[in-house]
Amino acid sequence: MTTQKHTNGQTPRSVFGTMCDTIDERGAAFVVLVDPDRFEAESLGQFCERCLRSGVDAFFVGSSVLIRSDFDVFCRQLKRESALPVVGFPGSVSQISAELDAVLFLSIVSGRNPEYLFGQHVHAAPLVRRLGVEPISTAYMLVESGATTTAQYMSSSMPLPRSKPDVAAATALAAEMLGMRLLFTDAGSGAQAPVPVEIVSAIAETCSAPLVVGGGLRSPEAVSDRVEAGAGVIVIGNAVERRSDEGFLTELGHAVHVAQPRTI
Numbered sequence: 001m002t003t004q005k006h007t008n009g010q011t012p013r014s015v016f017g018t019m020c021d022t023i024d025e026r027g028a029a030f031v032v033l034v035d036p037d038r039f040e041a042e043s044l045g046q047f048c049e050r051c052l053r054s055g056v057d058a059f060f061v062g063s064s065v066l067i068r069s070d071f072d073v074f075c076r077q078l079k080r081e082s083a084l085p086v087v088g089f090p091g092s093v094s095q096i097s098a099e100l101d102a103v104l105f106l107s108i109v110s111g112r113n114p115e116y117l118f119g120q121h122v123h124a125a126p127l128v129r130r131l132g133v134e135p136i137s138t139a140y141m142l143v144e145s146g147a148t149t150t151a152q153y154m155s156s157s158m159p160l161p162r163s164k165p166d167v168a169a170a171t172a173l174a175a176e177m178l179g180m181r182l183l184f185t186d187a188g189s190g191a192q193a194p195v196p197v198e199i200v201s202a203i204a205e206t207c208s209a210p211l212v213v214g215g216g217l218r219s220p221e222a223v224s225d226r227v228e229a230g231a232g233v234i235v236i237g238n239a240v241e242r243r244s245d246e247g248f249l250t251e252l253g254h255a256v257h258v259a260q261p262r263t264i
Helices: 015-026 041-053 071-081 114-131 150-155 165-177 197-206 220-229 238-242 246-257
Strands: 029-034 058-061 086-088 102-108 134-142 182-186 211-214 233-236
Touching: 015 029, 015 134, 029 246, 041 071, 041 246, 058 071, 071 086, 102 114, 102 182, 134 150, 134 165, 165 182, 165 197, 182 197, 197 211, 197 220, 220 233, 220 246, 233 238, 233 246, 238 246
Parallel strands: 029 058, 029 233, 058 086, 086 102, 102 134, 134 182, 182 211, 211 233
Antiparallel strands: none
């Protein structure tokens, strides 16, 4: 999912547009979530090389609780080590950087905390505009995973019940009708269980916006099941941090890209 450069004065393809192209061409997009607090500068280059060879399409970068203070420097190095798009997955306004190719402009629609539905966005919007970073309006839906995740705790948001796919589908549909371009279901970092296949299928059958699925995906089989159910983007974080060998990354890539593109 490499972003296009200016050619003959033409406007380059947006990161969101390129993501949609990848879904159309490969069935789904493979995204690796990079937490800056968990990567050392000297190991980042080799990690990026393994990701490129394994079919990773883009990086999401961010953390629910970011400790390091050199976020801009980290994003700059990540872009220097790889030609893949670097998309912000911010846990706070402080994780918005001019070094990003795009940022997920997240609204946690699974909860009712006004700060994360719309409040923080008022502070972030002028900054995103001033930095010239592409915003991707994203309906973020936390899904019950068997444990209280960091994202749930930090946002004070009740997750969607994992046994209620109809509630998840209605929530996603409402977000799509409000104009959200991307739907993101997440079990959260360190989730005991991933987003159920039934929820993925219910949302994919109800909505036309691309569906992102992340959290608790630890095997190619779990990934493949959710792509076949309708996921357009698969996000892997903790599993890759624990095991970043090229063989495992390649297996995940095959699981993501094996599905045939869906027609809407």
